[in-house]
Amino acid sequence: MSVFSGEPLKPGSQASLRNANQRRVLDTVRRHGRLTQAQISRRTALAPSTVSNIVHELIGAGLLVMESDHAGRRGQLISFNGSAGHVVGIDVGHRHVTVAVADLNQRILAQRRHDLPAGHRFPEDLALVDHALDGLLGQIGTARSGLLAAGLTLPAPVDLEGRVISASAILPGWGGIDVREEAGRRLELPVVVENDANAGALGELTWGAGRGVRNLAYIKVGHGVGSGLILNGALFRGATGSAGEIGHSTVDERGKLCRCGNRGCLETFVSSGEVSRLLADTHGPDLTIPDLVDAAAAGDVGCARIIGDTGRTLGITVANLCNIINPELVVIGGEIARAGDLLLDPVREIVSRYGVRGSVRDLRIEAAQLGIQAHVAGAVIVALQHAELPV
Ligand SMILES: [Zn+2]
Structure with missing residues (x-):
């Protein structure tokens, strides 16, 4: 979905500037959660009138919503429309996998944890994730087409391009696999891979x-x-x-x-x-x-x-x-x-x-x-950070 449709935007054109400003507003709401228009204006360094126009366009496009916090019009909070998109967090460990679905307002709506046998393997694990995901989406009443990205965390070092350096020590059944590529193909989603301790740090930083x-x-x-x-x-x-x-x-x-x-x-x-x-x-x-x-x-x-x-x-x-x-x-x-x-x-x-x-x-x-949920929470955060927003 695009607020602007038709011809590709020329760099430097007024439409492309407007599109860049829309992204700044959306990224700011994504990073900080619910904000007033004045807060968005301060954080994006855009004029209040520009922010107001963009917010109203994005509300019209079904991406954002405005809610009152009972402090009058100035205190109205801007957040993502609950149906604007969802992300998936997947935490794979030595003996478990946890799958969670969250909305763009950083709310985890549903999650499931499954125990896995020792030596569990990538193809079976991904089939289980896929099946769990169907169950979670049914539970919250949303379709696969609304998913924007998945974050996948695992106990292995991950390089700066998001590739697993070596999975063989703790996850022998995942050794030698291009996890980002293969998981992306299986789930039909962009997948971001992260080390589970890094994800735990992000989870505790955000929610814990x-x-x-x-x-x-x-x-x-x-x-x-x-x-x-x-x-x-x-x-x-x-x-x-x-x-x-x-x-x-x-x-x-x-x-x-x-x-x-x-x-x-x-x-x-x-x-x-x-x-x-x-x-x-x-x-x-x-x-x-x-x-x-x-x-x-x-x-x-x-x-x-x-x-x-x-x-x-x-x-x-x-x-x-x-x-x-x-x-x-x-x-x-x-x-x-x-x-x-x-x-x-x-x-x-x-x-x-x-x-x-x-x-x-x-x-x-x-x-x-967050206890042992810290890693899947971090998986959700990395998915949110990398989700391509629909403008
Ligand atoms: Zn050692």
């Missing part, structure tokens, strides 16, 4: 513990261990896209061999598999992280001890990270973060011991507010 924070580190502790870094309000990717791979920082150079080829990486101490293995002799080989957290909360001393030790080991790397990037907030995510202070207090203690005093004095260390 990181709201209003400019510098934060999101630490994902799962089958893989990694971090997503928000510096000066934006995701920091580094030169090749692998910034924040703290799972492979060295804790003990004579330690266990890691899947990356080095020895004694953080991941060889605190990943879900390693933590479960520590309890295999006493608690059986099938103890999951949620089981471990529940047992510790119910007073199991051995489980509480393992969670505390995990926090202390994690704390050393978190202290080093804080000394380098000096965040205001560290958010710990992944299933083990549900242990709360049992995990976080040891992290805090070690960080206050090894962190540079000025750097960690006002630092907050908290569990992810």
Whole structure:
């Protein structure tokens, strides 16, 4: 759909300027959510009369709506029409996939999580996502044709072009696949691929513990261990896209061999598999992280001890990270973060011991507010950031 139809616009023509201004207004509403016309004018540096004209055109085109907040006409808020388009968030993990559908006003309308068998494979996973998507769209009463983009997050490094660098370690059934291309073809949608820790950082920044924070580190502790870094309000990717791979920082150079080829990486101490293995002799080989957290909360001393030790080991790397990037907030995510202070207090203690005093004095260390939903929330955010708006 286009507000302007017919001939392509000549650069510099009045129509092309108008179209560029429309995009500025739409991008501003997309980034900031509901805004008054005065706020849009300030944020776009467009004259109030220009903003007013554009807003009325876009309302006429069915893209925007105006709602009153009872503060009179000046306080009327502009937001996206709920039927202007939807995006999809998909989070694929070692043993699960979550699919969510959101509108352009950053509201997640429906989501589903499915457990997956070990060694699950890309073709079956995408068929499941496709099927789940049909169910979610039926639930909210919208058609496939209204979908604009999908964000797909997974536990693997992703380069600056959105290509998976290597999926083979944690998702062996996804190895050697051009995920963006193949998933795009299967879902018939533009697909943006993102590392799950980066997505967790974006999810917590937008909806969770990181709201209003400019510098934060999101630490994902799962089958893989990694971090997503928000510096000066934006995701920091580094030169090749692998910034924040703290799972492979060295804790003990004579330690266990890691899947990356080095020895004694953080991941060889605190990943879900390693933590479960520590309890295999006493608690059986099938103890999951949620089981471990529940047992510790119910007073199991051995489980509480393992969670505390995990926090202390994690704390050393978190202290080093804080000394380098000096965040205001560290958010710990992944299933083990549900242990709360049992995990976080040891992290805090070690960080206050090894962190540079000025750097960690006002630092907050908290569990992810969105819990294990942080990654799919981030998948929705990347889809919203990349969705081509229908003007
Ligand atoms: Zn490693």
